Amino acid sequence: MIKLYDYLLSVNCYKQRLLLSILDVPYERVDIDFYPGWEHKGAEFRKINPLGHIPVIDDDGYVLWDAHAILVYLASKYDPTGSWYPVSDxxxxxxxxxxxxxxxxxxxxxxxxxxxxxxxxxxxxxxxxxxxxxxxxxxxxxxxxxxxxxxxxxxxxxxxxxxxxxxxxxxxxxxxxxxxxxxxxxxxxxxxxxxxxxxxxxxxxxxxxxxxxx
Amino acid sequence: MTAPEPGSLLHPVASCADLVPRHVVKARLLGQDLAVWRADDGFINVWADRCIHRGVRLTVAANDGAELVCPYHGWRYSNRSGNCAYMPAHPSDAPPRRLRVPAFRSEERYGLIWSGGSPEAEPPRLPHLEADDTLVLRALPVNVPPDLALQGLHECSYQLGPAAGDAASISCDSAGPFAVAVTARTGSTEEIVVHFVQPVDGGRCVIRPVMRGTPAAGRRLSILRHHARQLEELRARLESSAGSRVTVRGPSTALEPLPRPSTTAASGRAPQLEVSVARKWLTAEGIAAFELAPMSGQLPSFQPGAHVDVHLPNGLVRQYSLTNGPGLTSVYRLGVKLEPDSRGGSRCMHDSVHEGDTLQLSEPHNNFPLRRDAARTVLIAGGIGVTPLLAMAQTLERQELAYELHYFAQSDDHLAFGEVLEPLSTGLVKHLGLSPDQTADEIEKITHDYGAASHLYVCGPGPMIEATRAIAGGSGWPDDAVHFEYFKNESELHDTSTFEVRLARTGRTLMVGAGISLLDSLRDAGVDMPSSCEQGVCGTCMATVLEGQLDHQDVFFNDSERAAGNQMLTCVSRAAGERIVLDL
Structure with missing residues (x-):
């Protein structure tokens, strides 16, 4: 299952939750203490994303960061209609x-x-x-x-x-x-x-x- | 000539096309934030952008087509009147009528919505434009004061010509204090664009250009783009030249909201509203339906279960329930059954009241309020008793809350308001041609399994209400879950007792003699008591009792309320002993 390194109040994380919900794709949230803990800037999280930002997804070992790149990947992989990322047009x-x-x-x-x-x-x-x-x-x-x-x-x-x-x-x-x-x-x-x-x-x-x- | 005060004029606040269905447009005029929305019936509301409860902006409220619903505590505000229609935190109470969002003028002209505080002002009528043949161009908000924008439009009008207009000769003139008309002539063709300037506040405005006539479909988009581009260039110039010189000034005149619908305060039994009979038709066997429209302004809003007093031409006063669902706010819709033993009320409504006649009404009263938080809502209607329950069913239907409407009638021909019943199909159960015993059996089946947070509403003939209350009570329904409204008080009234009444607030004491009601005695003593039915049905003349035993003769209170003994209806009820003390 997709693992989403997530924070409730982050707009970039919300973009992923929104698309996953619309595409009806199950996923698992990993809550990052973005505020006030700054966990995404810590040494542990930088092992996952050296840039120190969220969201990050881990789809069966395939790790991707950058909110808009993740949207492209999710739509390309999980939208059977091909309309959310229209590669054919x-x-x-x-x-x-x-x-x-x-x-x-x-x-x-x-x-x-x-x-x-x-x-x-x-x-x-x-x-x-x-x-x-x-x-x-x-x-x-x-x-x-x-x-x-x-x-x-x-x-x-x-x-x-x-x-x-x-x-x-x-x-x-x-x-x-x-x-x-x-x-x-x-x-x-x-x-x-x-x-x-x-x-x-x-x-x-x-x-x-x-x-x-x- | 001095320029008119901006507050004395109407200004555009949006284009008609901005008001898409179920949307709330955010606007600002002369420093006043506005929530502008169109209801499903087409009426355009221009309201202060502020929930009167906790100040939340109403531009984040949901427009459900008939009401705006504040996202904070769910207060609902009615189309047209702006009255609060429901407060979820007080599910068993009708909201006070004074709870109302301030509303402003709303007029449509030239494809724009016009508003302002002046009750007399009209949108401008210009020789440049025809009212029903315009193309509304893209509006542009500009961060400069309105007077600088008007000046800029005059100075730069030569750059605002038509798309294919190299040879155009361009002239401009002032089209009123807040508009500049630009006329471009090329050979024999003429293009006229009026740039209306909406004064947003001291430092900002919106330029709203409107073009005369309708271009050919193929040219429309290029015209829109051309003018949008030109206006953007003008904006860039205006904003850069104004730069930091712009000091934001407050508006010189604040907007005055419209007055409340013109009614007089509830006093005695005097009518408060004048309406005309807009439509009258036979909706079922022996049942006449009426639509009553306001003579001026808007009707006060109402909640499901409400009724009005109708002051009939023959001098009688009768109460009729409003059948309106939440979308219908332009008229009050009533149903009146012709009673064979009519004492003059229903006969007069049927025979003497015609379309076009004028009637006097009270404001709506609601002594039969509907909770919208129930786990199960059961509506039981007997015959014409369906009228308040129709309002309830439509409200629940609209909010997608589950309900059952059990409609007991003699036959299909006796079912009133078929056009309202039709869309209710899922909640509606018809019970036709049953005897009283069969009716009791059905009610037994409907009410046999009481569950927590269930509520039952019954209206119909007296014996049917009695039976329903008894059956439901026997099945475990508590008093406060069984709501009822009688049409009339069929019990025999006694007024032979004599007693003393002390008025605790004023310290006065009066005597009520045999043959006179407590209500009349209070009025004779100068106490201004509102009243409506004057037969112990409607609850309008209620008084709080501080001391003394009561002889309740009404059909308004349930058994628990009677037993509590702290309230009474002054029109029919009396003291059981020699003395009572009222909180008056």
Whole structure:
């Protein structure tokens, strides 16, 4: 069974739990004392991941770190429909790769601001917030134009991809880092669509949404 | 000419397309945070973004199509009125009517939602645009004060031309105090875009461009992209030139929420609402249905089980339960059975009240509140007694809470509100054409296995309620799990006793003589007691008793409440001894 080195309040760990839940893949959690114990920075954990960060998965001895890389691996291996990581469609795959790189940016700004506010990480809060707003403007515009074309997800196509999973928690928890979503109505509609996906699970700080009308 | 105060105008707060189903839009106008949502009936609510309980933002609440549900303690707020409809921590109580989220104006025009505090103001009507033929372009939030954005739009209008418009001549004019219209002419074609500026607060605004007319489908997307690009360039210029010079000022005028629905305070038995009969139809054999619409504003909200007093044209006052489910807030829907021995109430409703007539009502009262935390909810309806239970069943259905609705009636033709019953199929059990004994047998089967946290609600003819209470009691249902509402008090009333009443708060003492009710005696002495049915059914005229034995003659209290002896209905009940003391 997949072993996930996990922490409840980490957005990057939550991305893995969310995809595993949607794909209905069983896994075992190994709780890391991220805060206040800094266990992921300790000598023991660095034997698993020398970079000292989580999440890490161990799938029958195959060890992989880096949140967005793990999403790619899990979707490629465990999604029989091939829609979450669309390797058979080069254009969509290119878009997915592009937005996954964009998600590195939202993680390093919006989610970094959240880590600073709630878990004492030493980041420049104002710079993180300003950077997140710059990216959110771009993403909101992109999603607004997607809606204008009848598209619901970050990459084109009928169904969501790992790019949606990679971006979702950075956006949905941004207010924990003092980043208001007042200016991003299309982003707020998109987070609700993600929350209505079958198999969706939440994490602390994400509020439930009403069911879609029948 | 001095510019009008921003607070005296309506401003756009969202585009209509932003209000997707079951969503709550976050907006801000003149420093006021707003939660904007569309209910399933199409009504757009613009509310203060704050749960009145603990201040949680309502933009994180769930829009269930009829109510917003706060994620913190589950308080539910009704479409249209903003009244609190249910508090899960007080499952057996109807929330006080004064619990209400402040609501603001909501109007639709040019594809935008307009709001503000002024009760009189209207969204602008511009010669540049036609109300029902516009293309709403992408709105852009800008971190500069509204006046700088308006100035920037005027100065840079020459750069806001059409996509294929190299030869365009561009002019701009002020389209009211918060909008700039840009007109581009190329040969014989003309493109008009009005840029409305939503004043967010002292330091921010949203530019909301609306284009006149509908472009060909093939050009739509390129037009949207072109204007979004141009406006982004303008934003970049505005924000960089404003830079650190922008000092965020507070709004000069705060938004005033709308007043509460116009009702007078509950006093005596006076009506509080004026409604018109919007629709009247025969919903079953001998049962007329009515939809009553407000003459102005919104109807006060209500909870399942509530009733209103209807002040009839012939001077009588009658109580009728609201059958509305949680989605129906634009009208009150009643069902009235023609009683063969009518004392004038049901006859008048059937024969003399017509569509278009005006009626006077009380605000809704709820003496039959529904808990939504039960492990099992059993609703037992006899005939027209289905009316409050229909409201309950629809509420439970909507919240996906399990229930059984046992509907006892003479035949299929006697089943009222078939269109409401139809979608309830899973919870509905019909019992048709049974004799009283057969009915008792069925009720025995329904109630024989009492389990913890089960609740039973029964409404129907008096003997059926009596039988149900007795049968359920015999099967172990405690008094506080059996909820009932009578239509009328069929017991013989005695008013021959004479007694003394001391009013503990005011220190006064009065005598109640034979032939006069305690309620009337209190009113004669100047005590303002609300009342409704005045026959010991509805509970409106209840008083707290501090001392003295009581002669209960109502059908409102259950046996335990009677035995406790600390409350009485002043319309029919009296002192058993010579003296009582009331907390009045």
């Amino acid at each position: 080069p254009r969509r795959l290119g878009e997915v790769a592009s937005w996954m790189l964009f998600a590195e940016g939202t993680t390093n700004t919006a989610s970094a601001a959240r880590l600073h506010v709630s878990l004492d990480y030493d980041f420049d809060l104002e710079a993180c917030q300003a950077g997140a707003h710059r990216l959110f403007r771009v993403l909101d515009e992109h999603l607004w134009f997607q809606e204008q074309q009848g598209q619901e997800w970050v990459a084109s196509g009928e169904s969501p991809t790992v790019a949606d999973i990679a971006l979702f928690p950075d956006v949905a928890l941004s207010e924990d880092g003092g980043i208001s979503r007042l200016d991003y109505p299309a982003l707020r509609r998109w987070t609700e669509r993600v929350q209505r996906l079958p198999g969706f699970i939440d994490m602390p700080g994400i509020f439930p949404v009403a069911k879609a009308p029948a």
